[in-house]
Amino acid sequence: MSETDPEIDPEIELESEDEIEVEPESDDFLNEDLTDAIDITSEIDLEKDVPPVDSISQALIPVGEKNKSLVPLDPLTAYLQEIRLHEVLSEEEEYRLAVRFKETGDVKAAYRLITSNLVLVVKIAMTFRREWQNMMDLIQEGNVGLMKAVKNFDPLRGVRLPAYAGWWIRSYILKYLLDNWRLVKVGTTNTRRKLLYNLKKEKEKLESEGHIATTKLLAERFGVDEKEVVDVSIGLGASDISVDSPMKAGGTLTPLDILSAGGSFENEYEEEDLFSAFRALIEELKDSLKPIECQIIEQRLLTNEPRSLREIGEEHGVTREAIRQTEQRLKAKIKTIVSERLPEAADHFTD
Template structure:
């Protein structure tokens, strides 16, 4: 355990037997130095090796130097001190990202996200609590890497709740663990061991076992034609022919109302145009003041007008039309 901590402080970024240090390339001069041409070739063939070569230019800090820089950043906000703390721990990010190479193939993407977590850790780090920056930063680095994997594992996000996130990272492990114990990994047993709902286990298992399906992928229909999957999905709104039928019915109803309005005179014509059909209808009191009568008298005229207009429309279009527009 002591040897592992010593290796970590010296910047040896290994995981198991696999090393994440830049592999030595052919074309190197004596002493392990690469020519400019060979360095460019390394960058083209292995971007991670080129990144590691660049990272190793930044020296590691002693505990005392790290503490002094952290205190300086906390007390004065010195950006240069924070920069040195970040650069000296870039190897740690690669080491942690390498542990997740099976979950996400592009290791440099994980390193990039882990670097953001490292910068966040430097911002939040308290040097007076006696904890090493690398120990504290590891939690932030892992959190950012795991969030990135979760958000980019599929085109459609998988882990949108806490239970789903737990299942995303532990479902397959728990199934393997139960199988090794000779226990059938049923959704009920997995849900009980992980303390999540059974329906979430079933849903996540289906989503992880099936790949993303494109809505534009061609599929066959009942007529033998090749159409995209999206064309076969049922729309959420009303049917197009129903929309056209309602629009035509509304136009005919509007036409009959205006025909009836042309037969009116006096107060009734004014009530229809200024109250019943107006975008900004007048009140009963306003019309009463205009006619020189009470608001109750205007209401009685309006009621009689509506009854006669409904009877006219029923005779022209039928009762079914009125039933459609009077339905709640």
């Protein structure tokens, strides 16, 4: 770093709060003042200590074996180079730091948790690159979601931070897109969020099955009006930003080069991560349920060898039909929560 780079004093104490928020029961948290999420990095004066994004473009990064030449980098390139300096935490390190932050409010621990997952934010932001031209806008919103995730993360629930943080990162980026849509104000309804997440995937699925993905057919698949499909389709048609095209005119460096140079990121959204995220959602839901409802979830819905309705009913002194009705209500509740909070897993866990 240069002599003029700002120094961050990790010893500055975090402003205490009366209590730590728990994860939201719905996505109403998206309407909150987003600046609240910055509390856990209050050690840093964002106005004073951190240079504006525009100034990063003037940074001179040494290149070549002998560091004899200096070249200016644009903001995105400079940022991607910078975040690669932060190592990904092992599961043990992540757990230790998360417990320390949860129990003591240690800002240095929170800082490590955040910086080790900045690459995850970029990877998720890249999946929305068709919807927005300025990647730094999306990354900034995703970083706010990451900070909110670290603030609310409970390491005792058995899910890795990247899997959990993915919900928050996607939600904040999506909220930003829906509030600032370039071609059409899509809105912020749950239905349109689902369309934004899944429309392209559903089109590809229909075409692979030999169907023509008409607006009418897509509307039927999603249970919405054709106009909503048209509105979202217009937005998805925004100009593309390719991860494998040069980041500067005449250059050869691509975002993909920078992100992949440090090796693969170990916590991408693969099947096991989706399942971990799904389990965390279920654990969150169980906090608001009665013991018998939790038992039905564990012994009927989340096991390969479910107990019979009659057995559970007899154990609690209720009829088989009462247990069946409770189970159906729980299935509907789980389906709603997963569709809203983890739409990419909806096809896996809501059948």
